[in-house]
Amino acid sequence: MKRWRALALDVWAIAGAVDLRTKIMGIVVGVVLLFGLGATTLVHHGFEESLRGQLEKRALTVGRDLAARSTDPLLVNDLFQLYSLVRDAVSTNEDVRYAFVQDSSGQVVVHTFGDGFPRLLATANSTDGTGSQLQILNTEEGLVWDVASPILGGKVGTARVGFTDHRLRDAVNAMTRWLLLTTVLASITGLLAAIFLTWVLTQPLLNLEEVAHKVARGDLTVRAHIWAKDEIGRVGMTFNAMLDDLRRAQVKNEEATQELIRKEQSRSQLLTKVITAQEEERQRIARELHDQTGQSLTSLLVGLKVAESASTLGEARERIRQVRDVAARTLQEVRTLAWELRPSLLDDLGLPAALDRYLTLYKQQYGIEVDLHSTGFEHEDRLPSEVEVTLYRIIQEALTNVARHAKAHSVSIVLDRRPPEVVAVVEDDGQGFDAAKVLRSSDVRSRLGLYGMQERASLLGGTVLIESSHRQGTTVRVAIPLNGAVIRQSEANHEVG
Missing domain, CATH: 3.30.450.20 (PAS domain)
Known part of the structure; x- marks a missing residue:
């Protein structure tokens, strides 16, 4: 067997x-x-x-x-x-x-x-x-x-x-x-018919084999020739459909690769900007400490020395009053500097209160009217800290862009906390711009701020949608999922305390 x-x-x-x-x-x-x-x-x-x-x-x-x-x-x-x-x-x-x-x-x-x-x-x-x-x-x-x-x-x-x-x-x-x-003639006829039949059957298969070799070498643009609509023809059509799917997948992969390269370049630029901004912020703090706080403290020392050498009690009191004014001004400068680094209200009272304080300073600095409407923040539950910081920085970046580029007269901000997400909308009446063109621009610096907002939101699984057109203003919509994570107001106050 x-x-x-x-x-x-x-x-x-x-x-x-x-x-x-x-x-x-x-x-x-x-x-x-x-x-x-x-x-x-x-x-x-x-x-x-x-x-x-x-x-x-x-x-x-x-x-x-x-x-x-x-x-x-x-x-x-x-x-x-x-x-x-x-x-x-x-x-x-x-x-x-x-x-x-x-x-x-x-x-x-x-x-x-x-x-x-x-x-x-x-x-x-x-x-x-x-x-x-x-x-x-x-x-x-x-x-x-x-x-x-x-x-x-x-x-x-x-x-x-x-x-x-x-x-x-x-x-x-x-x-x-x-x-x-008759048998010989039939054999010859059969041989000729077999030759023709094999040509009819094998030609599409040979064509498929040739196309398969080209595909194996990475060429997805070739297609099999459809000789007939029989079984082999249907195989060829199925093969071509598979190649179409592979080609579309290849194009998507190439686009995704280019997008990853673009994002990586933007991320590198953003990281460079963050590092540069940190250094600039350190320089600014050092300069303000030297130019303002240092001079104020020097004035305090001088005032105290003058008060110490005053010949009369009235003159000493006047000198002490001047020293107190300098001390108060110095304290305000230190508080302002601390606020700019990180607003304490964001940790103490939450996002709406911190934004309300920031908008007051924003109006004073840039002269642009800003109104804030918030819903869903009436109860004691706080947003997660990372969500509050992310929304605060994105809104801050959006308002900075308005002040620098929009030439707007007024800005409207809406905060809507509606689980399972929180949404922030910043809308201005400025001159607008082509958002899609800026995001596709090869100049990384021109889109770095917009990309920074998108990057911040994406880290929390959120999205940033920018709508703008010429002379129609700009709308920035931020949506961040909450995932059920909240912090009790009492717990937040306890942690801050």
Whole structure:
């Protein structure tokens, strides 16, 4: 069993190594040859049996006829008439090889062999008088159908006729040759049809193979040629649809890659800006501490020294009053500096209170009217600290952009806390700009502020939508999910305390 299985695997391996074109042509030609040779063999045997049957019937008929016609001449011993009868039997039937008549004792009376009668032929076949007897003799000339027909029941003698199968064989061979020629012609026709069929079948497959090789090399622009709408054609259409999907995915990946590169560049620029801003902020704080707070403290020292050296109590009181004014101004400067670094109200009272304080300073500094409307902040639950800081900085950045670029007269801010998200909208009546163009700009600095707002919101899973058009103002909408995280006002106050 294992040997047969191994043999089957070897045969399958050999067949599998042959290309499809050879397989199809081999199958077609093999089937044509198999059926052609099988049909030829069947027809050959059937035709031969049919002719042999006819030959036997003719031999019996001719033998009986010769026996019937030989009765009277044999009774009167008319040898001439008997010879005429046997000669006519041979001459009128192409298949009759010989004919002769025997008397009741078995002696040959007349025959058609000329001078020499075969010695053993007289006894090769006989009849019992009840009917004709057919005997097939194997002679030097081939098979002979020898018929012995009794004359008057065998009382007078016997008529013998020998039929050869030469014409039968010639007819069978001619039929066989014709069938073989037909098989060859059918094989040639089948081979041509197989060549055409293999071309029709393999051409789309070869085209698919070529396209697959190009796709494997990374070319997703090629497409398979659809030759027909059959099964192979549907495979080609499915393959092309797959390539279309791959191409779209490739384009999306390339766009996503470019977007990642752009974001990474913007992030790098933003990081640089943050570091630069930190250094600038340190320089500003150092400068303000040196120029303002330092000078104020120096004035305090000088004032105290002057008060110490005052000659009268009134002069000392005046000097102390001046020192107190300087101390109050210095304290205000330190508070303002601390507020700019991080508003304490944001930690103490929450986002609306911190924004209200910032907007008061904003109005004083830039002269732009700003109104704030907040909903959903009436209860004691605070927003998460990171959400409050993010919204505060985004709104602060939006207002800074309004002051620098918008040439606006008024700004409206709406805070809407509606779980599961909080939304902030900053809308101005300024000159507007093309937001999409700025965001697509290759100049990173021109979009850094907008990108910074988007980056802050995205860190918390939020979004920033900027709508603006020329002379129609600008609207910045920020939405940040809350995810159910809130801080109790009492807890916040406790932590601050």
